[in-house]
Every structure is written in structure tokens, then in C-alpha cells.
Amino acid sequence: MQTQKSFSMSCVRDNAGKPENINVNVEVSVLFHVEYGKREFEADMDNFIKVHTGQMKSKDTPGETAKIPYNRDITKWVIGSKPKPDFNYFKKITSEFLLRMSEQLLKEDPYIIPYSEYCKELAVEINIVNGLLRDCAAQHDNEGSSPGKMVIEISGTLCSGRMVLPQYYLGKFDYSFLGLQIMKHEFRHQVEDMRKLYEREYRAEDKLEKWTDAKEKKGFRKGLLFLYTALADTFTEGIANFCSREYTQKLFINVGWMRDYAEELFKLATIEDKAEAREFLIQWLNVEKGPSTYYCGQMMCFFIGLAIAKKEKRYEQTIKIYPPGKEPLMALAGTNLNDAMNSNKAFNIDNIPVEIHKETVALLTEKIRDYRDFIKKYESSCKTLGIKEDNMILDWRTFQNIKKEAIKHYQEFVKDRDDKEKIILASMLR
Ligand SMILES: [Zn+2]
Numbered sequence: 001m002q003t004q005k006s007f008s009m010s011c012v013r014d015n016a017g018k019p020e021n022i023n024v025n026v027e028v029s030v031l032f033h034v035e036y037g038k039r040e041f042e043a044d045m046d047n048f049i050k051v052h053t054g055q056m057k058s059k060d061t062p063g064e065t066a067k068i069p070y071n072r073d074i075t076k077w078v079i080g081s082k083p084k085p086d087f088n089y090f091k092k093i094t095s096e097f098l099l100r101m102s103e104q105l106l107k108e109d110p111y112i113i114p115y116s117e118y119c120k121e122l123a124v125e126i127n128i129v130n131g132l133l134r135d136c137a138a139q140h141d142n143e144g145s146s147p148g149k150m151v152i153e154i155s156g157t158l159c160s161g162r163m164v165l166p167q168y169y170l171g172k173f174d175y176s177f178l179g180l181q182i183m184k185h186e187f188r189h190q191v192e193d194m195r196k197l198y199e200r201e202y203r204a205e206d207k208l209e210k211w212t213d214a215k216e217k218k219g220f221r222k223g224l225l226f227l228y229t230a231l232a233d234t235f236t237e238g239i240a241n242f243c244s245r246e247y248t249q250k251l252f253i254n255v256g257w258m259r260d261y262a263e264e265l266f267k268l269a270t271i272e273d274k275a276e277a278r279e280f281l282i283q284w285l286n287v288e289k290g291p292s293t294y295y296c297g298q299m300m301c302f303f304i305g306l307a308i309a310k311k312e313k314r315y316e317q318t319i320k321i322y323p324p325g326k327e328p329l330m331a332l333a334g335t336n337l338n339d340a341m342n343s344n345k346a347f348n349i350d351n352i353p354v355e356i357h358k359e360t361v362a363l364l365t366e367k368i369r370d371y372r373d374f375i376k377k378y379e380s381s382c383k384t385l386g387i388k389e390d391n392m393i394l395d396w397r398t399f400q401n402i403k404k405e406a407i408k409h410y411q412e413f414v415k416d417r418d419d420k421e422k423i424i425l426a427s428m429l430r
Helices: 038-052 087-108 156-170 180-194 199-215 223-243 255-270 274-285 293-311 336-343 354-366 371-385 396-414 419-428
Strands: 004-015 018-032 121-129 138-140 149-155 250-254 320-322 346-350
Touching: 004 087, 018 087, 038 087, 038 156, 087 121, 087 156, 087 180, 121 156, 138 180, 149 156, 149 180, 180 223, 199 223, 223 255, 223 274, 223 293, 223 354, 223 371, 223 396, 250 255, 250 293, 255 274, 255 293, 255 396, 293 354, 293 371, 320 336, 371 396
Parallel strands: 018 121, 121 149
Antiparallel strands: 004 018, 138 149, 250 346, 320 346
């Protein structure tokens, strides 16, 4: 069974302002963690089959098993057909699939390897873990990754449900099941990780955490701990989601989610209890629907892309919005987009063309250094598009207000700290 694959690929790397062609050797390995073994796999298979044959309700299966959306009729393959797939089959299909997918994704993305600076070698490690234990479907492992190494964790349950089961019953590879999107999203985190975009916010969170835990002052707003992580996530999760939707035809504009986002950040900044703040972050800011970092960050990237498209007049005819029950409208003409946001709760919009998408990713990767730059660029893009402030997800003035409120409160509690510590904390909250 093949669990490793090596190949070399050429890419362009920036060498002190000059583009340089380099060849990089890549080795991808798929590793099976003991925590997702034969027993866990078989239990998952039983659950899947029960769900798809109506013996069990989707909501009664544990965690991820229930979350996996099938938009195709897998049931008719499952009923009355072959015996269940075994664990060896699971390992074979999972490795084969992920090796193939990784090569494709690395070759498609112009940034993952160049941002693994100065390395002529890149090791990609994909660990199949127990997602139920870790409470995740897939993630980029920041701690295990380095410029020459990218570590991704994927839930065995996710692989079973989205790759192994459809492959077994359908008899052919189908990328859309696992959603190349999930992998693309996690791979993209390598770029922002190597750009050190997480570091400062995580450091701030750690420092603040130590300080607030030591003081345990009553009334101190612990939500502040997570506010900066949420803001950093808006950019990093947003761009990862945006990158994974290059080929999506239409996107969903939910005006309510967008308008609520700043309000949610404000609430987070003022929560007193730490556990409550953490829960708030998970419930409201870390899911793919609602006013979440994922959705709103992605839409901020998309609006930046739309503004780039608007500058090139030839797209005016091609990008349309679809207000429910009405004729489609040209999104980039006049104030159409802003008007549609004023008069509809939600509507679809055509994605930007692939070449504009690539241009947008290049801008976000090369010119935007952190979420502050991101907010500014988003706001100026909205102005180009004729979007008014109350339809913006987050503008600079609102960001300043949230920050002001958070810092004002923090300053009351920091009075008795020595000057050095005050300076350290203040610089993190700038
Ligand atoms: Zn992510």
C-alpha cells in the first residue's frame, strides 16, 4: 500500500525583489494515528449505514458522523449491495486519495512552496486522527509545521464518510465528496503561518491570559483575551475559505450576518467570564454560517476581489446578483449591490472570474500584512463598489470603537501594574 509520494515541482520565488525559478522536492506522507483504528472505523461504518438506511437519525450519531452532508443519493448504493468495506480498504483509499489531492493542490497554489522560504525540500505530513476526540474535521498544525514542513490533521471519520464510503459504493474517485475545499483551506493556512500572521495575536492571548489568571479581578472582561484572536482569524480563516472557493459558481450574500459581525465582536470584547467568552468565540465566530470569522472574512476577501473586477470594465456585464423573485441585476453597475443589500435579507451573486480571483489572492498575500491592513483594504473596496457603511462587515471606524471600548476597560484594571508591564500590554492592544 502506497502511503508516500515524492515529486519535484518548479515555482517562482521572490529573491530580493527579483523573481527566481527554483525546483523543490516534495514528499507527501499519509500517517494513520492509533487513535483512529479498526474499531473506530468499524463503528463509524455502522453509524453511516444506519443513517443512510433510515435505522438511525442523523442527529443521533456522534459528532461529525452526523455533520457530513450528502447531497447525492448514497442510500441507494448502500441498500442491498456489497458487504461493508474493511479497515485495510479504508487505509488504501484514504492514502491514495490524499496523496493525489495533495500533489494537485500544491501544484495549483503559487504560494505554499514559495512561502516555505529558502527550502528546496518540503515534507507534507497528513495525519489521520480521531476527529471526535480532537473536536475537529481537519486542521493545519501550527506547532508541527515549519518552513520545510507542513503538517495537516484530518479526521478518520471525515475520510470514511466522504471518501471511503462513496468510493466503495460508487466505484470511482470523486473529489467533490471530501470537498477539495477542505484540504485547500487547510493547505492555505501554511502560507499565513509562514508569513507569521498568527504569532502576534497568539502571543497577546497567552500574555493576557497569564496576567488575568494571576489577578482574577472580578469584573475584568475576559472576552478581551479572544478579541484579538478573532480579529486575526477574520483575515486568516477568511483568506483560507476564499482560496478554497476559486471555482465556486455563485456565492451567498447574507446581509444580516454581515451587519451583525461588528456587533458580535463588540459583545465578545465585553464578556466578563472566560469560559463564556471562549464558548462565544466557538459558537458565533468559528462556524461556517452566521456572523462567523469564516464567512465574514471570506466575504471581505470577495468584496476586495469585486472591487478589482470593477476597475476592469469588461466584467460589468458578467457578474450578476440574483435578488429572490426579481430579475438578475448587474452587480458592478451603479449602486445595484448596495441597493440589493438594503432591500433583501439574502441573495446570490456570481463569483468573480478565476483570473480576478488569482489577482485578489496575490494582493492579499503580497500586500496585506495583518488584519488592520485587511480592514482598511476592505473598506476602500466597499467605497469603490458603492457599499455604504451600514452594509459593511467591519470598517476602520467601527474597529477603532471596538478597540477603544476594550482598551478603556482594560486601562482601569491596569492602573496598579508597573510601567514596563503596562507598556507591554498596551503595545499588544494597539
Ligand atoms: Zn481554518
